[in-house]
Amino acid sequence: LDPEALASESTAVMNFLAEYYRDVDKYPVRAANLEPGRLRALLPEAAPELGEPMEAVLEDVRRDILPGLTHWQSPRFFAYFPLNASAAGLAGEMLSAGLNVVPFLWAASPAAAELEAVVVDWMAQLFGLPRRFTFSGGGGGGVLQGSTCEAAVCTLAAARDRQLARLGHEAIARLVVYSSDQTHATFQKGARLVGIPPSNFRVIPTSAASGYGLAAAAVREAVERDAAAGLVPLYLCATVGTTGLCAVDPVRELGEVARAHGMWMHVDAAFAGSAAVCPEFQGYLDGAELADSVSMNPHKWFLTNMDCCCLWVAEPRALISALSTDPEYLKNVGIDDSTGKPAAIDYKDWQISMTRRFRAIKLWVVLRRYGAAGMRAHIRRHVAAAQWFEQAVEADERFEMVVPSRFSLVCFRMAPRCVHDHDAAANRANRDLLAAVNASGQAFMTHFVVDGKFLLRLAVGGASTELQHVKEVWELLQSMADQVLQRYHQ
Protein backbone atom coordinates (compact mmCIF):
# COMPACT_ATOMS: atom_id res chain seq x y z
CA LEU A 1 0.00 0.00 0.00
CA ASP A 2 1.45 3.30 -1.11
CA PRO A 3 0.80 5.95 1.58
CA GLU A 4 0.71 8.75 -1.02
CA ALA A 5 -1.89 6.88 -3.09
CA LEU A 6 -3.83 6.14 0.09
CA ALA A 7 -3.95 9.84 0.96
CA SER A 8 -4.96 11.04 -2.50
CA GLU A 9 -7.42 8.26 -3.36
CA SER A 10 -9.15 8.30 -0.01
CA THR A 11 -9.46 12.09 -0.28
CA ALA A 12 -11.05 11.67 -3.72
CA VAL A 13 -13.46 9.06 -2.35
CA MET A 14 -14.32 11.20 0.69
CA ASN A 15 -15.01 14.21 -1.51
CA PHE A 16 -17.18 12.01 -3.71
CA LEU A 17 -19.10 10.75 -0.68
CA ALA A 18 -19.48 14.22 0.84
CA GLU A 19 -21.04 15.36 -2.45
CA TYR A 20 -23.24 12.25 -2.45
CA TYR A 21 -24.52 12.96 1.05
CA ARG A 22 -25.09 16.62 0.16
CA ASP A 23 -27.26 15.51 -2.76
CA VAL A 24 -28.75 12.25 -1.54
CA ASP A 25 -32.09 13.86 -0.81
CA LYS A 26 -32.41 14.78 -4.49
CA TYR A 27 -32.22 11.23 -5.83
CA PRO A 28 -35.37 9.09 -6.26
CA VAL A 29 -35.20 7.05 -3.06
CA ARG A 30 -35.92 3.69 -4.64
CA ALA A 31 -33.77 2.74 -7.64
CA ALA A 32 -35.33 4.57 -10.57
CA ASN A 33 -34.61 1.78 -13.00
CA LEU A 34 -35.72 -1.64 -11.90
CA GLU A 35 -34.94 -3.41 -15.19
CA PRO A 36 -32.80 -6.49 -14.44
CA GLY A 37 -29.58 -6.60 -16.48
CA ARG A 38 -29.27 -2.81 -16.91
CA LEU A 39 -25.81 -2.61 -15.34
CA ARG A 40 -24.39 -5.65 -17.13
CA ALA A 41 -25.32 -4.02 -20.42
CA LEU A 42 -23.38 -0.89 -19.43
CA LEU A 43 -20.16 -2.55 -18.24
CA PRO A 44 -17.36 -4.17 -20.27
CA GLU A 45 -17.40 -7.95 -20.52
CA ALA A 46 -14.04 -8.39 -18.79
CA ALA A 47 -11.92 -6.66 -16.14
CA PRO A 48 -9.42 -4.12 -17.55
CA GLU A 49 -5.97 -5.38 -18.47
CA LEU A 50 -4.31 -2.20 -17.16
CA GLY A 51 -5.20 -0.27 -14.03
CA GLU A 52 -7.18 2.94 -14.43
CA PRO A 53 -7.12 6.23 -12.51
CA MET A 54 -9.41 6.61 -9.49
CA GLU A 55 -11.14 9.60 -11.14
CA ALA A 56 -12.30 7.32 -13.98
CA VAL A 57 -13.61 4.76 -11.51
CA LEU A 58 -15.52 7.38 -9.53
CA GLU A 59 -16.94 8.82 -12.72
CA ASP A 60 -18.38 5.39 -13.58
CA VAL A 61 -19.82 5.07 -10.08
CA ARG A 62 -21.57 8.41 -10.59
CA ARG A 63 -22.81 7.60 -14.11
CA ASP A 64 -23.57 3.87 -14.00
CA ILE A 65 -23.93 2.75 -10.39
CA LEU A 66 -25.74 5.58 -8.56
CA PRO A 67 -28.83 5.55 -10.83
CA GLY A 68 -29.26 1.86 -10.09
CA LEU A 69 -29.11 2.21 -6.30
CA THR A 70 -31.88 2.45 -3.77
CA HIS A 71 -30.63 5.20 -1.50
CA TRP A 72 -30.69 3.67 1.96
CA GLN A 73 -29.14 6.82 3.40
CA SER A 74 -31.79 9.12 1.99
CA PRO A 75 -33.69 10.91 4.78
CA ARG A 76 -36.85 9.71 2.99
CA PHE A 77 -35.99 6.02 3.33
CA PHE A 78 -38.68 4.49 5.56
CA ALA A 79 -38.57 0.88 4.30
CA TYR A 80 -37.68 -2.39 6.07
CA PHE A 81 -35.65 -1.12 9.01
CA PRO A 82 -33.24 1.64 7.95
CA LEU A 83 -29.50 1.11 8.25
CA ASN A 84 -27.63 3.90 9.94
CA ALA A 85 -24.56 5.67 8.65
CA SER A 86 -22.80 8.57 10.32
CA ALA A 87 -19.58 10.49 9.89
CA ALA A 88 -18.36 8.79 13.08
CA GLY A 89 -19.45 5.36 11.84
CA LEU A 90 -17.69 5.90 8.54
CA ALA A 91 -14.56 7.19 10.29
CA GLY A 92 -14.59 4.07 12.47
CA GLU A 93 -15.11 1.88 9.42
CA MET A 94 -12.14 3.58 7.74
CA LEU A 95 -9.96 2.91 10.76
CA SER A 96 -11.05 -0.72 10.76
CA ALA A 97 -10.46 -1.16 7.03
CA GLY A 98 -7.30 0.93 7.06
CA LEU A 99 -5.62 -0.88 9.92
CA ASN A 100 -6.90 -4.19 8.52
CA VAL A 101 -5.90 -6.31 11.50
CA VAL A 102 -7.48 -9.65 12.40
CA PRO A 103 -8.40 -10.21 16.06
CA PHE A 104 -9.23 -13.91 15.70
CA LEU A 105 -6.74 -14.80 18.42
CA TRP A 106 -6.02 -12.44 21.26
CA ALA A 107 -2.31 -12.72 20.41
CA ALA A 108 -2.97 -11.92 16.75
CA SER A 109 -4.02 -8.39 17.70
CA PRO A 110 -4.30 -7.96 21.47
CA ALA A 111 -5.57 -4.39 21.59
CA ALA A 112 -8.24 -5.16 18.97
CA ALA A 113 -9.54 -8.15 20.92
CA GLU A 114 -9.45 -6.24 24.19
CA LEU A 115 -11.19 -3.19 22.71
CA GLU A 116 -13.98 -5.50 21.55
CA ALA A 117 -14.41 -6.88 25.07
CA VAL A 118 -14.49 -3.34 26.49
CA VAL A 119 -16.95 -2.03 23.90
CA VAL A 120 -19.46 -4.88 24.32
CA ASP A 121 -19.33 -4.29 28.09
CA TRP A 122 -19.97 -0.57 27.56
CA MET A 123 -22.92 -1.38 25.32
CA ALA A 124 -24.38 -3.82 27.86
CA GLN A 125 -24.10 -1.13 30.55
CA LEU A 126 -25.72 1.49 28.33
CA PHE A 127 -28.69 -0.79 27.64
CA GLY A 128 -29.10 -1.79 31.29
CA LEU A 129 -28.44 -5.46 30.53
CA PRO A 130 -27.87 -7.70 33.55
CA ARG A 131 -24.26 -7.79 34.67
CA ARG A 132 -24.09 -11.51 33.99
CA PHE A 133 -23.71 -10.68 30.26
CA THR A 134 -20.55 -8.65 30.82
CA PHE A 135 -16.92 -9.62 31.14
CA SER A 136 -16.50 -7.16 33.99
CA GLY A 137 -19.58 -8.41 35.84
CA GLY A 138 -18.32 -11.94 35.96
CA GLY A 139 -19.04 -14.96 33.88
CA GLY A 140 -20.55 -13.61 30.67
CA GLY A 141 -19.35 -11.54 27.78
CA GLY A 142 -20.00 -10.33 24.27
CA VAL A 143 -18.75 -10.40 20.70
CA LEU A 144 -19.29 -8.26 17.60
CA GLN A 145 -20.61 -10.27 14.68
CA GLY A 146 -21.87 -9.20 11.27
CA SER A 147 -25.57 -10.01 11.55
CA THR A 148 -28.33 -11.40 13.73
CA CYS A 149 -28.39 -14.40 11.40
CA GLU A 150 -24.87 -15.31 12.54
CA ALA A 151 -25.83 -14.75 16.19
CA ALA A 152 -28.81 -17.07 15.70
CA VAL A 153 -26.68 -19.84 14.21
CA CYS A 154 -24.03 -19.53 16.92
CA THR A 155 -26.46 -19.54 19.84
CA LEU A 156 -28.48 -22.39 18.33
CA ALA A 157 -25.26 -24.39 17.95
CA ALA A 158 -24.31 -23.64 21.57
CA ALA A 159 -27.76 -24.68 22.83
CA ARG A 160 -27.71 -27.84 20.69
CA ASP A 161 -24.30 -28.96 21.91
CA ARG A 162 -25.18 -28.23 25.54
CA GLN A 163 -28.19 -30.57 25.25
CA LEU A 164 -26.44 -33.23 23.15
CA ALA A 165 -23.59 -33.40 25.68
CA ARG A 166 -26.24 -34.63 28.12
CA LEU A 167 -28.37 -36.74 25.80
CA GLY A 168 -25.99 -38.09 23.15
CA HIS A 169 -25.78 -37.13 19.49
CA GLU A 170 -28.73 -39.31 18.40
CA ALA A 171 -31.04 -36.96 20.30
CA ILE A 172 -30.60 -34.27 17.62
CA ALA A 173 -33.73 -35.52 15.85
CA ARG A 174 -35.74 -34.82 19.03
CA LEU A 175 -34.62 -31.21 19.62
CA VAL A 176 -37.32 -28.55 19.23
CA VAL A 177 -37.02 -24.79 18.65
CA TYR A 178 -39.84 -22.36 19.54
CA SER A 179 -40.65 -19.03 17.93
CA SER A 180 -43.71 -16.93 17.17
CA ASP A 181 -45.29 -16.17 13.81
CA GLN A 182 -43.63 -12.73 14.14
CA THR A 183 -40.09 -14.03 14.80
CA HIS A 184 -37.56 -13.14 12.10
CA ALA A 185 -37.10 -15.91 9.51
CA THR A 186 -33.39 -15.92 10.26
CA PHE A 187 -34.07 -18.18 13.27
CA GLN A 188 -35.75 -20.78 11.06
CA LYS A 189 -32.75 -20.66 8.74
CA GLY A 190 -30.39 -20.94 11.71
CA ALA A 191 -32.25 -23.95 13.11
CA ARG A 192 -31.99 -25.68 9.72
CA LEU A 193 -28.28 -24.92 9.53
CA VAL A 194 -27.53 -26.51 12.90
CA GLY A 195 -29.43 -29.69 12.02
CA ILE A 196 -32.78 -29.23 13.77
CA PRO A 197 -35.37 -31.19 11.76
CA PRO A 198 -37.61 -28.64 9.97
CA SER A 199 -40.67 -30.36 11.46
CA ASN A 200 -39.29 -29.50 14.93
CA PHE A 201 -39.40 -25.75 14.38
CA ARG A 202 -42.52 -24.47 16.14
CA VAL A 203 -44.18 -21.27 14.93
CA ILE A 204 -46.65 -20.26 17.63
CA PRO A 205 -49.47 -17.96 16.49
CA THR A 206 -49.83 -14.52 18.06
CA SER A 207 -52.89 -12.29 18.01
CA ALA A 208 -54.06 -8.73 18.33
CA ALA A 209 -55.07 -9.49 21.94
CA SER A 210 -51.41 -9.75 22.98
CA GLY A 211 -50.26 -6.98 20.63
CA TYR A 212 -48.74 -9.78 18.51
CA GLY A 213 -46.35 -10.68 21.33
CA LEU A 214 -45.67 -14.34 22.04
CA ALA A 215 -47.87 -15.51 24.93
CA ALA A 216 -45.95 -17.48 27.54
CA ALA A 217 -48.96 -19.75 28.15
CA ALA A 218 -48.97 -20.77 24.47
CA VAL A 219 -45.26 -21.61 24.65
CA ARG A 220 -45.75 -23.59 27.87
CA GLU A 221 -48.54 -25.59 26.26
CA ALA A 222 -46.49 -26.37 23.13
CA VAL A 223 -43.46 -27.32 25.21
CA GLU A 224 -45.46 -29.62 27.45
CA ARG A 225 -47.07 -31.30 24.44
CA ASP A 226 -43.67 -31.89 22.85
CA ALA A 227 -42.08 -33.14 26.07
CA ALA A 228 -44.96 -35.58 26.57
CA ALA A 229 -44.32 -36.88 23.03
CA GLY A 230 -40.67 -37.61 23.90
CA LEU A 231 -39.22 -34.51 22.20
CA VAL A 232 -36.64 -32.21 23.82
CA PRO A 233 -37.42 -28.46 24.09
CA LEU A 234 -34.15 -26.78 23.12
CA TYR A 235 -34.34 -23.09 22.28
CA LEU A 236 -36.81 -20.24 22.52
CA CYS A 237 -36.48 -16.97 20.63
CA ALA A 238 -38.06 -13.91 22.27
CA THR A 239 -38.11 -10.74 20.19
CA VAL A 240 -38.10 -7.16 21.39
CA GLY A 241 -39.31 -5.25 18.33
CA THR A 242 -40.42 -7.71 15.65
CA THR A 243 -39.68 -6.87 12.04
CA GLY A 244 -43.23 -6.60 10.77
CA LEU A 245 -44.91 -4.69 13.60
CA CYS A 246 -42.25 -3.98 16.28
CA ALA A 247 -44.22 -6.23 18.66
CA VAL A 248 -42.57 -7.07 21.97
CA ASP A 249 -42.55 -10.52 23.51
CA PRO A 250 -42.82 -10.68 27.32
CA VAL A 251 -39.20 -11.51 28.08
CA ARG A 252 -39.61 -12.30 31.78
CA GLU A 253 -42.60 -14.63 31.38
CA LEU A 254 -40.96 -16.43 28.47
CA GLY A 255 -37.73 -16.67 30.43
CA GLU A 256 -39.56 -18.40 33.25
CA VAL A 257 -40.97 -21.01 30.83
CA ALA A 258 -37.53 -21.50 29.27
CA ARG A 259 -35.90 -21.94 32.69
CA ALA A 260 -38.57 -24.39 33.86
CA HIS A 261 -37.88 -26.60 30.84
CA GLY A 262 -34.11 -26.24 30.58
CA MET A 263 -34.31 -24.35 27.28
CA TRP A 264 -31.86 -21.79 25.96
CA MET A 265 -33.61 -18.43 25.55
CA HIS A 266 -32.32 -15.86 23.11
CA VAL A 267 -33.58 -12.27 23.06
CA ASP A 268 -33.48 -10.77 19.56
CA ALA A 269 -33.57 -6.97 19.79
CA ALA A 270 -32.03 -6.37 16.34
CA PHE A 271 -33.67 -3.01 15.68
CA ALA A 272 -35.40 -1.90 18.88
CA GLY A 273 -32.49 -2.82 21.16
CA SER A 274 -30.89 0.55 20.34
CA ALA A 275 -33.79 2.30 22.09
CA ALA A 276 -32.67 0.78 25.38
CA VAL A 277 -29.99 3.47 25.56
CA CYS A 278 -32.94 5.56 26.85
CA PRO A 279 -34.07 4.52 30.35
CA GLU A 280 -37.73 4.81 29.31
CA PHE A 281 -37.25 1.87 26.92
CA GLN A 282 -35.25 -0.43 29.19
CA GLY A 283 -38.41 -1.96 30.67
CA TYR A 284 -38.88 -3.99 27.48
CA LEU A 285 -35.77 -5.95 28.43
CA ASP A 286 -37.06 -6.69 31.92
CA GLY A 287 -36.38 -10.37 32.62
CA ALA A 288 -33.30 -10.51 30.38
CA GLU A 289 -31.41 -12.03 33.32
CA LEU A 290 -33.38 -15.21 32.57
CA ALA A 291 -32.02 -15.33 29.01
CA ASP A 292 -28.91 -17.18 27.85
CA SER A 293 -28.14 -14.69 25.09
CA VAL A 294 -29.17 -11.28 23.77
CA SER A 295 -28.38 -9.60 20.46
CA MET A 296 -28.94 -6.25 18.75
CA ASN A 297 -27.62 -4.56 15.61
CA PRO A 298 -25.95 -1.15 16.07
CA HIS A 299 -25.93 -0.91 12.25
CA LYS A 300 -29.71 -0.55 12.26
CA TRP A 301 -30.46 2.34 14.62
CA PHE A 302 -27.25 3.14 16.52
CA LEU A 303 -25.46 5.40 14.03
CA THR A 304 -22.96 2.65 13.20
CA ASN A 305 -22.21 1.80 9.57
CA MET A 306 -22.66 -1.79 8.48
CA ASP A 307 -21.91 -4.31 9.67
CA CYS A 308 -22.19 -4.71 13.42
CA CYS A 309 -24.23 -7.03 15.62
CA CYS A 310 -23.64 -7.26 19.39
CA LEU A 311 -24.16 -10.73 20.80
CA TRP A 312 -23.94 -11.25 24.57
CA VAL A 313 -23.95 -14.64 26.25
CA ALA A 314 -24.29 -15.45 29.93
CA GLU A 315 -22.15 -18.57 29.64
CA PRO A 316 -19.37 -18.16 27.06
CA ARG A 317 -18.23 -21.74 27.69
CA ALA A 318 -21.31 -23.07 25.90
CA LEU A 319 -20.63 -20.90 22.85
CA ILE A 320 -16.93 -21.64 22.80
CA SER A 321 -17.32 -25.38 23.11
CA ALA A 322 -19.70 -25.38 20.11
CA LEU A 323 -17.51 -23.14 17.95
CA SER A 324 -13.89 -23.65 18.91
CA THR A 325 -11.23 -25.26 16.75
CA ASP A 326 -7.60 -25.73 17.60
CA PRO A 327 -5.46 -26.06 14.47
CA GLU A 328 -1.67 -25.99 14.95
CA TYR A 329 -1.34 -22.85 12.81
CA LEU A 330 -3.58 -20.91 15.23
CA LYS A 331 -1.99 -21.93 18.50
CA ASN A 332 -0.88 -19.12 20.79
CA VAL A 333 2.69 -20.44 20.92
CA GLY A 334 5.05 -18.27 22.91
CA ILE A 335 2.24 -16.54 24.78
CA ASP A 336 1.85 -17.20 28.45
CA ASP A 337 -1.89 -17.56 28.78
CA SER A 338 -1.68 -19.80 31.85
CA THR A 339 -3.30 -17.07 33.91
CA GLY A 340 -6.59 -17.64 32.06
CA LYS A 341 -7.41 -13.96 32.43
CA PRO A 342 -10.47 -12.85 30.50
CA ALA A 343 -8.33 -10.49 28.42
CA ALA A 344 -7.05 -13.49 26.47
CA ILE A 345 -10.15 -13.91 24.35
CA ASP A 346 -9.76 -15.85 21.13
CA TYR A 347 -12.75 -14.44 19.29
CA LYS A 348 -12.50 -17.03 16.51
CA ASP A 349 -14.23 -19.33 19.03
CA TRP A 350 -17.18 -16.95 19.45
CA GLN A 351 -18.40 -16.93 15.85
CA ILE A 352 -18.61 -18.83 12.56
CA SER A 353 -15.70 -17.45 10.55
CA MET A 354 -12.09 -17.42 11.74
CA THR A 355 -10.82 -14.35 9.94
CA ARG A 356 -12.74 -11.41 11.26
CA ARG A 357 -12.96 -7.64 11.09
CA PHE A 358 -11.88 -5.09 13.69
CA ARG A 359 -15.48 -3.92 14.22
CA ALA A 360 -14.81 -2.78 17.78
CA ILE A 361 -12.92 0.31 16.68
CA LYS A 362 -15.92 1.44 14.65
CA LEU A 363 -18.40 1.10 17.50
CA TRP A 364 -15.89 2.66 19.88
CA VAL A 365 -15.49 5.72 17.63
CA VAL A 366 -19.29 6.06 17.44
CA LEU A 367 -19.65 5.84 21.23
CA ARG A 368 -16.82 8.31 21.78
CA ARG A 369 -18.13 10.83 19.24
CA TYR A 370 -21.80 10.83 20.29
CA GLY A 371 -21.66 9.79 23.92
CA ALA A 372 -24.70 8.23 25.58
CA ALA A 373 -26.49 11.60 25.56
CA GLY A 374 -26.06 11.97 21.80
CA MET A 375 -27.43 8.48 21.26
CA ARG A 376 -30.44 9.13 23.45
CA ALA A 377 -31.18 12.33 21.51
CA HIS A 378 -30.96 10.43 18.20
CA ILE A 379 -33.44 7.75 19.36
CA ARG A 380 -35.86 10.20 20.96
CA ARG A 381 -35.92 12.39 17.84
CA HIS A 382 -37.14 9.43 15.76
CA VAL A 383 -39.61 8.21 18.36
CA ALA A 384 -41.12 11.71 18.56
CA ALA A 385 -41.37 11.92 14.75
CA ALA A 386 -43.13 8.52 14.65
CA GLN A 387 -45.55 9.72 17.35
CA TRP A 388 -46.29 12.84 15.34
CA PHE A 389 -47.10 10.64 12.33
CA GLU A 390 -49.33 8.34 14.40
CA GLN A 391 -51.35 11.34 15.62
CA ALA A 392 -51.71 12.57 12.04
CA VAL A 393 -53.00 9.15 10.94
CA GLU A 394 -55.50 9.10 13.78
CA ALA A 395 -56.76 12.56 12.94
CA ASP A 396 -57.49 11.70 9.29
CA GLU A 397 -60.67 9.69 8.80
CA ARG A 398 -59.36 8.06 5.61
CA PHE A 399 -56.63 6.28 7.58
CA GLU A 400 -56.29 4.04 10.61
CA MET A 401 -53.52 2.60 12.74
CA VAL A 402 -53.29 -1.20 12.56
CA VAL A 403 -51.34 -1.49 15.83
CA PRO A 404 -50.21 1.32 18.15
CA SER A 405 -46.80 2.59 17.07
CA ARG A 406 -43.89 1.13 19.02
CA PHE A 407 -40.41 2.58 19.16
CA SER A 408 -40.27 4.42 15.80
CA LEU A 409 -42.33 2.13 13.56
CA VAL A 410 -45.81 3.17 12.44
CA CYS A 411 -48.09 0.50 10.91
CA PHE A 412 -51.15 2.04 9.26
CA ARG A 413 -53.46 1.76 6.27
CA MET A 414 -56.33 3.42 4.47
CA ALA A 415 -59.38 2.25 6.37
CA PRO A 416 -61.71 -0.31 4.74
CA ARG A 417 -64.63 2.07 5.49
CA CYS A 418 -63.24 4.27 2.70
CA VAL A 419 -63.12 1.40 0.20
CA HIS A 420 -66.67 0.05 0.15
CA ASP A 421 -66.11 -1.49 3.59
CA HIS A 422 -64.53 -4.42 1.86
CA ASP A 423 -61.28 -6.00 3.15
CA ALA A 424 -60.00 -7.30 -0.18
CA ALA A 425 -60.66 -3.96 -1.88
CA ALA A 426 -58.97 -2.15 1.02
CA ASN A 427 -55.92 -4.36 0.60
CA ARG A 428 -55.78 -3.59 -3.12
CA ALA A 429 -56.17 0.13 -2.49
CA ASN A 430 -53.37 0.11 0.10
CA ARG A 431 -51.11 -1.81 -2.29
CA ASP A 432 -51.85 0.86 -4.92
CA LEU A 433 -51.09 3.61 -2.44
CA LEU A 434 -47.73 2.06 -1.53
CA ALA A 435 -46.85 1.55 -5.20
CA ALA A 436 -47.72 5.18 -5.97
CA VAL A 437 -45.62 6.52 -3.09
CA ASN A 438 -42.62 4.42 -4.07
CA ALA A 439 -42.93 5.20 -7.78
CA SER A 440 -42.91 8.92 -6.96
CA GLY A 441 -39.30 8.59 -5.81
CA GLN A 442 -40.09 10.97 -2.95
CA ALA A 443 -40.14 8.27 -0.28
CA PHE A 444 -39.63 4.53 0.03
CA MET A 445 -41.74 2.38 2.36
CA THR A 446 -42.48 -1.34 2.59
CA HIS A 447 -45.52 -3.31 3.71
CA PHE A 448 -46.57 -6.09 6.05
CA VAL A 449 -49.64 -8.30 6.30
CA VAL A 450 -51.24 -9.23 9.62
CA ASP A 451 -54.57 -11.02 10.08
CA GLY A 452 -55.15 -10.64 6.35
CA LYS A 453 -54.66 -6.84 6.53
CA PHE A 454 -52.19 -5.28 4.10
CA LEU A 455 -50.54 -2.38 5.91
CA LEU A 456 -47.90 0.23 5.20
CA ARG A 457 -44.89 0.50 7.47
CA LEU A 458 -43.25 3.86 8.14
CA ALA A 459 -39.94 2.88 9.74
CA VAL A 460 -38.40 6.11 11.05
CA GLY A 461 -34.72 5.54 11.75
CA GLY A 462 -32.56 6.91 8.93
CA ALA A 463 -29.63 8.79 10.43
CA SER A 464 -30.56 12.03 8.64
CA THR A 465 -34.35 11.64 8.86
CA GLU A 466 -35.94 14.59 10.66
CA LEU A 467 -39.51 15.42 11.64
CA GLN A 468 -39.70 17.57 8.50
CA HIS A 469 -39.23 14.50 6.26
CA VAL A 470 -41.92 12.63 8.16
CA LYS A 471 -44.31 15.57 7.70
CA GLU A 472 -43.54 15.64 3.99
CA VAL A 473 -44.18 11.92 3.51
CA TRP A 474 -47.50 12.36 5.32
CA GLU A 475 -48.49 15.14 2.88
CA LEU A 476 -47.50 12.87 0.00
CA LEU A 477 -49.58 10.00 1.39
CA GLN A 478 -52.58 12.25 1.85
CA SER A 479 -52.55 13.52 -1.71
CA MET A 480 -51.92 10.07 -3.16
CA ALA A 481 -54.68 8.58 -1.01
CA ASP A 482 -57.08 11.05 -2.64
CA GLN A 483 -56.04 9.87 -6.09
CA VAL A 484 -56.25 6.17 -5.20
CA LEU A 485 -59.63 6.50 -3.49
CA GLN A 486 -61.03 8.41 -6.46
CA ARG A 487 -60.22 5.42 -8.69
CA TYR A 488 -62.06 3.11 -6.29
CA HIS A 489 -65.14 5.30 -6.31
CA GLN A 490 -65.51 5.83 -10.04
Ligand code: PLP
Ligand atom coordinates in the same frame (compact mmCIF):
# COMPACT_ATOMS: atom_id res chain seq x y z
N1 PLP B 1 -34.35 -9.89 13.85
C1 PLP B 1 -35.11 -8.80 13.67
C2 PLP B 1 -36.15 -8.44 14.69
C3 PLP B 1 -34.92 -8.01 12.53
O1 PLP B 1 -35.71 -6.95 12.32
C4 PLP B 1 -33.93 -8.37 11.58
C5 PLP B 1 -33.72 -7.57 10.37
O2 PLP B 1 -34.37 -6.59 10.13
C6 PLP B 1 -33.18 -9.53 11.83
C7 PLP B 1 -33.42 -10.26 12.97
C8 PLP B 1 -32.15 -9.99 10.86
O3 PLP B 1 -31.00 -9.28 11.07
P1 PLP B 1 -29.68 -9.53 10.22
O4 PLP B 1 -29.97 -8.96 8.87
O5 PLP B 1 -28.65 -8.79 10.98
O6 PLP B 1 -29.42 -11.01 10.16
